[in-house]
Amino acid sequence: MPATAHRNPQPAAAPRLAQLRISGVDARRFLQGQLSNDMELLAADRMLSAGLHSPQGRVLALLQLCAPAADEIMAVLPEDLAVIAATALTRFILRAKVRIAVEAADSALCALPGAPATTVSARIRDIGRGLPQVYAASSGQFIAQMLNLDVLNAIAFDKGCYTGQEVIARAHYRGRVKRRMQRFATDSALPLPPGATLRLGDGSNAQLVDSVVRADGRCEFLAVAPWPPAAEAAAVADDPARAPLIECHSLPLPYSLPA
Numbered sequence: 025m026p027a028t029a030h031r032n033p034q035p036a037a038a039p040r041l042a043q044l045r046i047s048g049v050d051a052r053r054f055l056q057g058q059l060s061n062d063m064e065l066l067a068a069d070r071m072l073s074a075g076l077h078s079p080q081g082r083v084l085a086l087l088q089l090c091a092p093a094a095d096e097i098m099a100v101l102p103e104d105l106a107v108i109a110a111t112a113l114t115r116f117i118l119r120a121k122v123r124i125a126v127e128a129a130d131s132a133l134c135a136l137p138g139a140p141a142t143t144v145s146a147r148i149r150d151i152g153r154g155l156p157q158v159y160a161a162s163s164g165q166f167i168a169q170m171l172n173l174d175v176l177n178a179i180a181f182d183k184g185c186y187t188g189q190e191v192i193a194r195a196h197y198r199g200r201v202k203r204r205m206q207r208f209a210t211d212s213a214l215p216l217p218p219g220a221t222l223r224l225g226d227g228s229n230a231q232l233v234d235s236v237v238r239a240d241g242r243c244e245f246l247a248v249a250p251w252p253p254a255a256e257a258a259a260v261a262d263d264p265a266r267a268p269l270i271e272c273h274s275l276p277l278p279y280s281l282p283a
Contacts (some may be wrong), residue, residue: 025184025189025221027147029276036274038141038142038143038144038147038172039103039104039141039143039157039159040100040102040104041100041101041102041103041105041107041129041134041140042101042102042103042105042106042126042127042128042271043100043101043102043126043127043128043129043130044087044096044098044099044101044106044109044110044113044124044125044126044127045097045098045101045123045124045125045127046096046097046098046099046113046122046123046124047095047096047122047123047125048095048120048121048123049095049098049121050120050121050122050124051095051096051097051122052066052091052094052095052097053120054117054120054122055074055089055097056114056183056184056186057110057116057184057185057186057187058076058113058116058186058187059074059075059076059087059186060074060075060076060077060168060173060180060188060189060192061073061074061075061177061178061180061183061185062068062182062183063089063097064082065243066089066090066091066097067090067091067178068090068091068092068093068135068137069090069136070090070137070170071090071100071136071137071139072088072089072090073086073087073088073089073138073172073173073176073177073178074086074087074089074178075168075173075178075179076109076112076113076187076199076254077168077186077187077188077189077191077192078112078164078187078188079187079188079190080187080188081164081167081168081188081189081190081192081212082166082167082188082193083158083163083164083165083166083171083173083279084105084108084109084112084114084158084163084164084234085101085105085108085109085158085163085242086101086156086157086158086171086173087099087100087101088100088101088138088139088140089108090133090136090201093183093275096146098130098133100133100139101128101140102140102157102158102159103129103154104159104160105159105163106126107126107162108160108163110124110125110126113226116187119235125188129142137280138162140157144236147234147236148217148236148238150208151234151235151236151246152207152278153278154172154175154176154205154207154246154277154278154279155277156171156172156173156176156205156233156234156246157218157234158171158218159218159219159234160192161218161219161220162218162219162231162232162233165219165231166231166233166248167191167192167195167201167278168188168192168195169170169192169195169196169201169204170201170203170204170205170248171205171233171248172277172279172281173177174196174202174282175277175279175280175281175282176198179192179196180182181193181196185199196271199280200282200283201251202250202251203248203249203250203251204248204249204251204281205233205246205247205248206247206248206249206251206253206277206280206281207244207245207275207276207277208224208244208245208246208247208270208272208273208274208275209242209243209245209269209272209273209275210242210243210245210271210272211242212241212242212243213241213243214232214235214237214243214245214270216232216235217232218232218233218234218235218270219231219232220251221267221269222247222267222268222269222270222274223268223269223270224247224249224270225269225270225272225273226253226270228249228253229249229251229267230246230247230249230270231247231248231249232237232245232246233246233247234246245272245274246262251281252283253274260268267282
């Protein structure tokens with residue numbers, strides 16, 4: 025009887041990765057006007073995290089970038105977002121001397137410090153570190169600060185303009201961000217896709233960012249929820265018409281969130 029498989033579920037596979045090759049004499053200057061981080065920080069031996077945003081400040085993709093040559097930049101991201109990101113960037117090329125190609129992820133590139141997770145164990149580690157990921161299902165759902173990109177040094181507030189910069193800067197300088205990515209755990213698998221709406225134990229709505237099911241069936245996940253959390257849990261009636269209620273408890277992040 026296959027009941028053993030239910031008692032010992034296998035961890036969900038890590039997402040497949042792809043890469044964008046952005047090349048040409050204007051490559052670095054072009055990305056400086058499109059991504060949230062400072063392209064002057066690019067290096068050949070480590071990854072730099074940056075967000076690609078819509079004009080409304082919504083995160084379309086998170087890119088991990090390195091510069092193996094002066095006129096060539098590589099960006100690693102989930103495979104299901106590669107064409108979406110390439111298309112979004114291509115719209116702004118205009119007269120710039122830039123070429124963008126979608127390629128299979130190179131294993132050497134994915135081994136650099138800061139590269140996205142390629143194994144389940146690394147994915148568990150990244151969720152434990154509070155590192156977000158964006159997929160096709162969640163592209164465009166979150167503003168940068170909801171994913172803690174400001175805390176994770178994926179935004180350079182002292183650089184020039186880039187797509188979505190006005191909205192991101194306004195949230196940074198003029199107001200408190202009321203929803204932030206936080207870390208949680210359950211005692212069972214969480215069969216929900218990234219971007220799905222769920223209800224936490226206190227009744228507050230949250231949006232799933234990323235999750236991983238361990239070999240023991242427990243699930244750790246990152247979700248955007250009210251920040252700071254409600255001081256007292258509210259009694260919530262189980263209403264099937266609402267988002268599913270997730271029995272979970274919060275886990276600490278290895279960094280502090282702004283009050």
